[in-house]
Amino acid sequence: MNQKLKSYTAQTYIAYALIAPAALYIILIVAWPLLETIRLSFTNSSLAGEDYVGLENYQKMFSSKKFNGIVTRTFVWMFFSVSLKLIIGLIGAVLLNANLKGRSIFRVLVMPPWVVPIAIGMLGWLWLYNGYFGIIAGVGMRTGILDGPFGFLAYKQSAFISTIIADVWVGTPMVTVFFLAAMQGVPRDLYEAAYCDGASRWDRFFKITLPQITPVIITMSLLSAIWTFNSFEIIWILTEGGPRGSTTTLIIDTYKQALGNYKFGRGAARAVVVMILLMLFAGFYLALLARINKKISHE
Amino acid sequence: MIFILLPFVEMFYASLRPLDHLFRSPYQFYSDDLSFWAYREMWNTVPMLPRYIFNSFFLASCVAILTLVFVIPAAYSYARFKFPFKNSSLYILLAINMFSGAVLLIPLYKVLRTFGLLNTYQAMIVPGVAFLIPTAIWLLKSYFEKIPIDLEEAAFVDGASRLQILRHIIAPLSTPGLVVVGIYAFIGSYAQQFLFAITFNQKKEYMPIPSGLYEFIGYTTVKWNEMMAASLVGIAPVLIIFLFLQKYIVAGLTSGAVKN
Numbered sequence: 001m002n003q004k005l006k007s008y009t010a011q012t013y014i015a016y017a018l019i020a021p022a023a024l025y026i027i028l029i030v031a032w033p034l035l036e037t038i039r040l041s042f043t044n045s046s047l048a049g050e051d052y053v054g055l056e057n058y059q060k061m062f063s064s065k066k067f068n069g070i071v072t073r074t075f076v077w078m079f080f081s082v083s084l085k086l087i088i089g090l091i092g093a094v095l096l097n098a099n100l101k102g103r104s105i106f107r108v109l110v111m112p113p114w115v116v117p118i119a120i121g122m123l124g125w126l127w128l129y130n131g132y133f134g135i136i137a138g139v140g141m142r143t144g145i146l147d148g149p150f151g152f153l154a155y156k157q158s159a160f161i162s163t164i165i166a167d168v169w170v171g172t173p174m175v176t177v178f179f180l181a182a183m184q185g186v187p188r189d190l191y192e193a194a195y196c197d198g199a200s201r202w203d204r205f206f207k208i209t210l211p212q213i214t215p216v217i218i219t220m221s222l223l224s225a226i227w228t229f230n231s232f233e234i235i236w237i238l239t240e241g242g243p244r245g246s247t248t249t250l251i252i253d254t255y256k257q258a259l260g261n262y263k264f265g266r267g268a269a270r271a272v273v274v275m276i277l278l279m280l281f282a283g284f285y286l287a288l289l290a291r292i293n294k295k296i297s298h299e
Numbered sequence: 300m301i302f303i304l305l306p307f308v309e310m311f312y313a314s315l316r317p318l319d320h321l322f323r324s325p326y327q328f329y330s331d332d333l334s335f336w337a338y339r340e341m342w343n344t345v346p347m348l349p350r351y352i353f354n355s356f357f358l359a360s361c362v363a364i365l366t367l368v369f370v371i372p373a374a375y376s377y378a379r380f381k382f383p384f385k386n387s388s389l390y391i392l393l394a395i396n397m398f399s400g401a402v403l404l405i406p407l408y409k410v411l412r413t414f415g416l417l418n419t420y421q422a423m424i425v426p427g428v429a430f431l432i433p434t435a436i437w438l439l440k441s442y443f444e445k446i447p448i449d450l451e452e453a454a455f456v457d458g459a460s461r462l463q464i465l466r467h468i469i470a471p472l473s474t475p476g477l478v479v480v481g482i483y484a485f486i487g488s489y490a491q492q493f494l495f496a497i498t499f500n501q502k503k504e505y506m507p508i509p510s511g512l513y514e515f516i517g518y519t520t521v522k523w524n525e526m527m528a529a530s531l532v533g534i535a536p537v538l539i540i541f542l543f544l545q546k547y548i549v550a551g552l553t554s555g556a557v558k559n
Contacts, residue, residue: 011380011381011382012380012383014376014380014461015379015380015381015382015385016382018372018373018376018380019372019377021372021373022369022370022372022373022436023373023388025369025429025432026392026395026429026432029403029407029425029428030398030403030429033405033406033407034398034402034403036405036406036409037402037403037405037406040405040406045409109303109304111541111545112304112307112538113303113306115486115490115537115538115541116490116534116538117489117508117509117537118493119509120508120509120530120533120534121306121534123512123526123530124306124310124527124530125306127309127310127313127526127527128309130523133523135305169303169306173303226397230397230398230399230401232401232494233493233494237513251399251401251402254401255401259405259408259498264405264408267405268405271401271403274401274402278397278402282394282397285393285394285397286393286394
């Protein structure tokens with residue numbers, strides 16, 4: 001017994017020692033900055049120095065109409081982007097799962113937007129959205145939908161929609177791939193049984209596929225909500241949050257305050273709001289994951 | 300499908316067309332003199348382009364190597380040992396994935412500034428590694444778990460030390476896993492360079508491709524055909540690596556995140 005206990009603690013030490021470098025690294029680069037951000041949010045820190053100002057940053061932030069607008073906008077932007085990703089991703093996965101010719105090629109071809117550096121992909125979108133010479137404006141003018149050049153990123157509403165579309169373009173491939181992986185995991189005999197019972201294509205999809213992959217759909221909606229919420233580069237390159245703030249989401253606003261104006265304190269207060277929201281999302285996600293895993297191990 | 304591929308096709312098409320054909324309104328679908336001219340000319344227009352490409356590769360390689368250095372022992376530990384807080388710390392790792400670098404930029408910026416590390420390679424490498432460690436640990440852990448434990452026990456009985464086991468048994472057997480994780484880290488850091496680069500670095504000679512090209516857009520007239528050509532050159536390496544290895548990477552990532 002004693003011997004066993006001794007080897008057990010020795011093992012634990014080795015285990016911790018092996019993890020220590022990675023853990024320290026993360027504490028230094030992730031955990032410490034998180035705490036420091038919270039501290040800074042109570043100061044008026046800038047390039048000039050810092051003083052403790054209590055809740056001033058928060059009071060100013062929450063009483064400003066602009067900030068409340070930004071929060072609402074972030075959620076509207078997120079809602080449309082995530083729903084589109086899920087819907088297109090689901091349809092895409094069904095198509096890629098069907099017995100079509102060349103599906104293995106298509107399965108690879110959906111992935112590029114996911115792998116390519118977002119920043120470079122967005123340079124391509126800048127060209128597509130070009131009001132005079134871009135292909136979208138071009139098709140619009142040729143078909144008569146537009147009666148002249150139209151800068152998609154120059155007007156409030158169209159910029160809002162355009163950034164959502166670009167974000168969906170980046171995010172859909174991953175959602176599709178995960179849905180596809182889940183669909184391939186649905187046991188074949190379920191379909192065979194249903195086929196024998198004379199179930200239609202629709203029935204098979206809604207009564208077998210959909211319920212079977214529901215856990216993955218829920219996980220993916222949460223994950224993609226988190227990633228969409230964090231989305232920075234897409235909006236930054238396309239509009240830098242403009243025109244007149246119409247595409248400024250929380251992340252963009254945080255960045256602008258902190259590293260555009262070097263108002264570290266104000267930026268930190270916004271970053272804290274972002275953190276709290278992210279932790280809520282993350283809490284949901286982890287709780288869900290734990291529940292799903294428990295279910296699996298019970299079966 | 301069209302939605303996903305059209306931007307790439309159009310980028311490629313635009314890169315082949317002469318500039319005056321691009322600058323016609325309304326959009327012309329047809330150009331008769333397609334050429335790779337822009338691919339030659341871009342090196343003159345963006346004189347630093349070779350440097351940007353080098354920087355991108357250099358940064359991504361450093362990040363990938365550093366990530367592996369930190370992740371290999373940790374992943375091994377998670378795969379082989381039982382210890383208190385094992386599961387909860389694994390979940391914390393997953394949670395870290397959900398924080399974007401943007402939230403942590405302020406303190407990092409201040410620290411880098413005090414140590415005079417702004418506008419250096421290190422400033423772009425160090426934060427990048429932290430955000431790749433979590434997923435890399437999950438990925439590599441599952442590779443280590445596939446190596447039969449009997450082999451190790453046999454070696455242990457023969458008197459090999461833990462380190463020797465790691466070097467002579469685990470490392471060779473897990474080479475495919477290490478390659479996949481290394482490539483994951485490379486592609487990941489190649490993709491996330493932009494944010495850290497525009498925040499921590501203003502020096503042209505250290506810029507990776509995305510921020511170098513982004514700066515180029517700020518100039519008065521953008522030569523879109525060359526811009527697209529340069530973008531495609533920036534995209535090509537990751538795309539090629541990915542196409543060859545997509546099976547492994549996708550399988551690894553999907554099993555890590557959804558876990559069923």
